Amino acid sequence: MKLELENIHKSFGDKKVLQGINYTFEKGKIYGLLGRNGAGKTSLFNCLSGEIKPDNGGAFLSIHEVKRQLQDEDIGYVYSLPILPEFLTGYEFVKFFMDINKEKVMPSTAIETYFDLIKIGQTDRHRLIKSYSHGMKNKIQMLCVIITRPPLILLDEPLTSFDVVVALEIKKLLRDMKEDHIIIFSTHILQLATDLCDELVVLSNGQLEEIPSSTLHSPEFEEKIITLLKDENYD
Numbered sequence: 705m706k707l708e709l710e711n712i713h714k715s716f717g718d719k720k721v722l723q724g725i726n727y728t729f730e731k732g733k734i735y736g737l738l739g740r741n742g743a744g745k746t747s748l749f750n751c752l753s754g755e756i757k758p759d760n761g762g763a764f765l766s767i768h769e770v771k772r773q774l775q776d777e778d779i780g781y782v783y784s785l786p787i788l789p790e791f792l793t794g795y796e797f798v799k800f801f802m803d804i805n806k807e808k809v810m811p812s813t814a815i816e817t818y819f820d821l822i823k824i825g826q827t828d829r830h831r832l833i834k835s836y837s838h839g840m841k842n843k844i845q846m847l848c849v850i851i852t853r854p855p856l857i858l859l860d861e862p863l864t865s866f867d868v869v870v871a872l873e874i875k876k877l878l879r880d881m882k883e884d885h886i887i888i889f890s891t892h893i894l895q896l897a898t899d900l901c902d903e904l905v906v907l908s909n910g911q912l913e914e915i916p917s918s919t920l921h922s923p924e925f926e927e928k929i930i931t932l933l934k935d936e937n938y939d
């Protein structure tokens with residue numbers, strides 16, 4: 705399975721954010737997406753998820769050599785600012801989510817098991833989402849991805865809001881899931897990127913550039929990334 709991005713452009717007014725994104729992501733790998741503040745990482749994710757429409761270009765999923773347009777249901781997106789119904793309890797929301805995705809939920813997995821996995825305790829699962837911390841809301845979003853297991857998983861800066869125990873758990877889970885999924889996550893934390901990712905791509909000046917995997921664990925890695933990111937043009 706491959707995700708092929710072809711010539712994606714996006715501008716907001718005069719600001720050219722994405723200027724011809726061409727890249728092929730493959731299943732079996734976790735990709736780290738790096739870029740400076742305002743480089744366009746969230747815009748790229750939003751173009752893929754259909755939140756915003758690119759001005760040009762498109763995204764395609766190839767499964768067993770059959771290529772088709774990427775569709776909403778192919779994507780699990782964990783937003784950096786979680787969007788959840790605040791008037792429901794965590795339990796009510798997850799139950800609802802499992803009900804509407806009945807055909808994708810593993811029948812043997814109970815809702816309680818999912819909450820145990822993300823370490824939201826008995827009392828908290830029955831509290832309103834509006835009272836949840838940022839990290840707890842992110843855990844619920846992450847759970848939605850875990851429940852439906854879509855082929856493409858986009859994670860916008862999620863792990864930084866998890867406590868160390870959950871972050872470790874989620875990292876393990878992502879490593880297990882990568883065999884059957886394309887996982888792309890954006891982060892500003894270089895150590896997390898090198899620790900978790902098989903490939904790193906940098907979004908700079910509106911384009912995606914791959915960092916050779918040989919550099920990933922080399923002593924010059926940090927310096928090379930900083931140099932690359934410093935090249936970003938600002939206007």
Ligand SMILES: Nc1ncnc2c1ncn2[C@@H]1O[C@H](COP(=O)(O)OP(=O)(O)OP(=O)(O)O)[C@@H](O)[C@H]1O
Pocket residue numbers: 716719721739740741742743744745746747748
């Ligand atoms: N809806 C919008 N309207 C106007 N400008 C936008 C909109 N969305 C994003 N931008 C602009 O596009 C640029 C890229 O923003 P984006 O959020 O994609 O960057 P990012 O790489 O995710 O940044 P960060 O690392 O700070 O989260 C920024 O200059 C931002 O102000």
